[in-house]
Amino acid sequence: MPTLRTTEIDMVQNDEALExxxxxxxxxxxxxxxHEARSKEKMxxxxxxxxxxxxxxxxxxxxxNNDASHTKDSVKLSPK
Structure with missing residues (x-):
C-alpha cells in the first residue's frame, strides 16, 4: 500500500531540484x-x-641552547 508521501512525490521535479x-x-x-585564499593572503x-x-x-x-651539557632531569616529572 503506497503512502501519501510516495504518491505525492514527483521524481522529475525532485531530480531537477537535486541538480x-x-x-x-x-x-x-x-x-x-x-574566501580562504583571501584570508590566507591577509594573514x-x-x-x-x-x-x-x-x-x-x-x-x-x-x-x-646547549642542552647536551645539562644533566638529565628525572624522567618522572619531565615533559614528554
Missing part, C-alpha cells in the same frame, strides 16, 4: 575557496609586516 542543489554547492565551494601580509629579518655574519655572537 540545482549540486550547482549551488559548486558555487559555494568556489566562494569558499576564494601572510600581517605576518610579513610583523616579522623582522635577521641576518648573521661570521663572527657575530649569537645565543644558542
Amino acid at each position: 540545482i542543489n549540486l550547482d549551488i554547492l559548486e558555487e559555494k565551494r568556489e566562494q569558499a575557496a576564494i 601572510e601580509k600581517y605576518y610579513n609586516s610583523k616579522v623582522r629579518n635577521t641576518s648573521f655574519k661570521p663572527g657575530d655572537l649569537v645565543y644558542r
